[in-house]
Structures are given as C-alpha cells and as structure tokens.
Amino acid sequence: MTVVFISFDKANEKSKDAEIAEKIESAEVVESLPYVYSDEGFERRVHEMTHQKVYAESKWGAFEMKEENIDMLLKVLDETEMENEESYREILTTWKKGDFSNSVEVHNRIWSSNEGDIGEAERLATPEEERIYVEENFRMD
Template identity: 50%
Template sequence: MKKLIAVIVVGIILAGGIFTYNVLSSLEQKVAKQDNVETASAENEKTKRLNEASHENENGVTTEARFQEKLHNMTHQKVDSNDKWGERRITEERIDNMLQTLDEQTTYQNEKFYQEALTAWDNGNFENSVEVHNKIWSMQEGTVGRATGLLTEEEEQEYIEENFSEEG
C-alpha cells in the first residue's frame, strides 16, 4: 500500500512538473513573439519615416519631411535618449545650408520653429536640442527614444567618435 501511495505521489509530482514546464514554455514563447512583433513594428515605423523623409519634390527641393529628419538626426549628437535612429553630425556648414534652405523654401509648415532652432545653433547655443528633438519626435509620432536631457561634453565626444569616426 505504501508503494502504491509513493507511486501516485511521484506521478502527481511529475505530472505537475510537466504541466508547469509546458505552461512556462508557452508563456515564454508568447512573450518572445510579442517582443518580436514590437521590434518589427518599431523597425517598420522607422523605415516608413526614413522612406517618407528621403523624398524631394518634383523640382529637386528638399521636402519638409526630409528637412525635419535631417534636423532630428543632428539633435542626436546633443541629446540623451535610450534609442536613436539616424545620425548626422552638426557642422557650421550644415547649419548654414539648412538656414539657406529655409530662406529659399517658404512652404514648410513648421518653418518658424526650424528657423529659431537653427539660428540658436548658428550662434553656438545648443541648449534647445532636447526641445527640438522631442518636438520633431512628437511630430513624427515617435513611440520610443524621447530625449531626456543634454549629453555632457564627454558623452557628446564619445557619440561623435562612435558615429562619425570617418569624418574625424
């Protein structure tokens, strides 16, 4: 009788272990699948934005979406964010070119915002970089990668070295 009880107890323990293993494996697969869906969704959003932003109009003039993407990518050099997609080094020449584009282009919906941001940068003041980043991030309906603050000089230098080493 004791052997029968022992066999039943062992059987119940094994069945419980197998059941628990199957439940945990199923949950693990669901979480992994959800992570993959979220990652794919974020990548699709990023690709869509980059594709939309790469267009020029029929006259070869930079569209507002492309201009906005360039400015957004430049902010990455200055801001702290857990995710950054795209980088464009801030240079005096790029700032001047973008200001010139604004002078020539009067149809941008957010022209005044871009003008104010770039004018501050042209004067060496990058304190608005978090605001610029997050405003464009919001315009692009960003879901991850909100800027949380400015990088320190050391962090910015590290970012430059990691992302623009070929430029010096």
C-alpha cells in the same frame, strides 16, 4: 555623389520636391546633401542633428551638428517654402550662435509629432557622451 529622391504627383508634372531639387541643385551649397528636402526630410535632418546633443536610450539617424550643416539648412530655408519655416529658422539660428540648450525640446517635439514611443530625449548629452557620439558616427577613420 549626391542621391536625390524625388516624388512625382502626376507623371508629367513636377512635384514640390522636384521644384525644391532644382532650386537646391542650382544653389551654391557648402556641402552636398544626401537627398533633397521635403518638409518631412527637412524635419528628419533637424531631428538627426539633435541626436549629437541629447541623451536618449535609442537614436536612429545621424546628421552632424556643425556650422556647415546648419548653414546648409538655413540656405534650404532661404530657397524653399517649408511648413514650419519660422520655427526651423529660429532653431537653426540659435544653434548657429552655439546655443544648443533647446536640443532636448526640439528633439522631443519632432519625436512626439512622429508618434515616437522609443528614444525620447531625457537630457542634454554630457561633453564626453557627445564626443563618443561624434567619433562613432562621423569620424570613422
């Protein structure tokens, strides 16, 4: 089940989020998303994906860094206009190629732009730290 959060600027007018919702609902996506993307929501998902690849004292939110999710976000970029579209496309394309070396930088840029004060990424996660993170957040069998 997909839950869609849509905000409306005026009672009888569609907001940008509603237009994005219509585009995404009509698009063929790899996997359902838990909500429709605004610029802030898209940024949140990219940030949450970095949590799998970085070591930080605290992390809030998890969105698995896997090819299907990367493809899904690239499709969202194809279907909508985002404020930092070029930057997001470069980040996601790099990740799609299996290069996650920019994850600390991406995490901290988003973290800083949201005035984060707890949870700055210190380094890339070790393979063991990433394995544990994936098991705890995505493999709850």
